[in-house]
Amino acid sequence: xxxxxxxxxxxxxxxxxxxxxxxxxxxxxxxxxxxxxxxxxxxxxxxxxxxxxxxxxxxxxxxxxxxxxxxxxxxxxxxxxxxxxxxxxxxxxxxxxxxxxxxxxxxxxxxxxxxxxxxxxxxxxxxxxxxxxxxxxxxxxxxxxxxxxxxxxxxxxxxxxxxxxxxxxxxxxxxxxxxxxxxxxxxxxxxxxxxxxxxxxxxxxxxxxxxxxxxxxxxxxxxxxxxxxxxxxxxxxxxxxxxxxxxxxxxxxxxxxxxxxxxxxxxxxxxxxxxxxxxxxxxxxxxxxxxxxxxxxxxxxxxxxxxxxxxxxxxxxxxxxxxxxx
Numbered sequence: 160x161x162x163x164x165x166x167x168x169x170x171x172x173x174x175x176x177x178x179x180x181x182x183x184x185x186x187x188x189x190x191x192x193x194x195x196x197x198x199x200x201x202x203x204x205x206x207x208x209x210x211x212x213x214x215x216x217x218x219x220x221x222x223x224x225x226x227x228x229x230x231x232x233x234x235x236x237x238x239x240x241x242x243x244x245x246x247x248x249x250x251x252x253x254x255x256x257x258x259x260x261x262x263x264x265x266x267x268x269x270x271x272x273x274x275x276x277x278x279x280x281x282x283x284x285x286x287x288x289x290x291x292x293x294x295x296x297x298x299x300x301x302x303x304x305x306x307x308x309x310x311x312x313x314x315x316x317x318x319x320x321x322x323x324x325x326x327x328x329x330x331x332x333x334x335x336x337x338x339x340x341x342x343x344x345x346x347x348x349x350x351x352x353x354x355x356x357x358x359x360x361x362x363x364x365x366x367x368x369x370x371x372x373x374x375x376x377x378x379x380x381x382x383x384x385x386x387x388x389x390x391x392x393x394x395x396x397x398x399x400x401x402x403x404x405x406x407x408x409x410x411x412x413x414x415x416x417x418x419x420x421x422x423x424x425x426x427x428x429x430x431x432x433x434x435x436x437x438x439x440x441x442x443x444x445x446x447x448x449x450x451x452x453x454x455x456x457x458x459x460x461x462x463x464x465x466x467x468x469x470x471x472x473x474x475x476x477x478x479x480x481x482x483x484x485x
Contacts, residue, residue, distance in 0.1 A: 198289045198433045204296075208281070211300060218307050219349055229314040229351035233321050236354075236400055245401050248318055248394050249325055255395040256327050265392045266335035273358050276385065280365045288372055290433040294418045294426035295368055302360050302414030309406060315354040319397035326397040355406025356399045362389040363411055371427035 240246035256262050277299070284292045319328040329335070362385055369382030393399040419425055 199285055199292050204285060215303055215307065219310055219352055225314040226351060229316040230322060232313065233316040236315065236402055237321070237324065240400060240402065248400060251395050252326050252397045256329055256332065259333065262329050262395065263333050263335055265395055266330055266333060268392050269358065269396050269398060273361050276365050277361045280368055288431050290430040291426045294422045294429055297418045297421060298414040298426060299364055301417040302364065302410045303357065305413050306355050306357050306360060306410045309355050309410070310349070310352040313354050314351045316351050317353040317398050318400060320350060329396045353399055354403050355410050356393055356403040357407060358389055358393050359386065359404040359407030360411045362386040363408060
């Protein structure tokens with residue numbers, strides 16, 4: 160008999176050798192560790208989000224304001240929507256603008272909620288779904304990153320800046336505070352970066368995350384209503400065309416694809432809590448006593464829970480004791 164093998168005496172008197180299980184070393188390399196969800200660190204996340212948004216704003220506003228090309232693209236897009244039969248933005252803009260309290264509320268909604276809700280969802284993920292946080296954050300970052308490419312390649316004027324569009328700039332008309340799209344703050348933001356709409360990209364990201372992970376039914380419904388309301392707002396305030404929203408959805412699809420390829424699953428399918436010990440024990444650890452052999456003490460010919468045949472006197476036989484030979 161070889162050293163390190165355990166023999167088990169069966170009912171028939173035969174001995175079966177059960178070797179210790181040996182697990183190969185499977186510790187991942189640096190890339191594998193990066194692709195393994197871990198518990199996020201608060202200081203790192205705050206720094207990362209702050210630097211990322213600063214970089215996003217810097218690049219977006221550094222894209223040349225190609226006014227002539229942006230206006231031509233807006234005219235072409237407006238004409239395309241007429242051909243598609245979806246060019247109703249002007250009617251919605253004028254109708255909502257006639258209700259002062261409603262359009263003022265929408266102006267403030269447009270200026271603030273995409274920051275508040277997006278950050279709120281990130282905080283909720285950090286606290287309640289740490290195992291899914293990094294993957295969901297990657298979706299957001301990849302979506303925003305590819306949007307910057309769109310701003311550079313396809314400058315587009317919003318409807319409110321079209322020369323002959325007939326749209327109302329609701330921020331100017333109602334002197335609404337807080338929007339960098341019009342008024343005194345317009346020089347701080349690129350006015351011709353309407354395609355794609357990140358109001359839609361971020362709101363659908365927030366809504367899908369809430370719908371997929373929230374447990375309370377009415378909260379999940381709110382998750383779906385939020386991007387729907389955002390779509391109405393961006394059109395009513397004449398900041399975007401319908402097709403700008405389609406561009407935002409395409410960017411979001413790209414973001415989910417990146418996360419799926421990197422983590423091997425969509426964010427909501429990952430474990431809620433990061434695994435504390437995602438790697439199997441090594442053979443040395445098993446021999447050191449960290450994990451006992453899985454098959455030790457188990458009859459090789461008979462499953463542990465298999466009913467034992469009674470003896471002639473009707474009493475069940477005693478379980479055999481394993482014997483070990485050096």
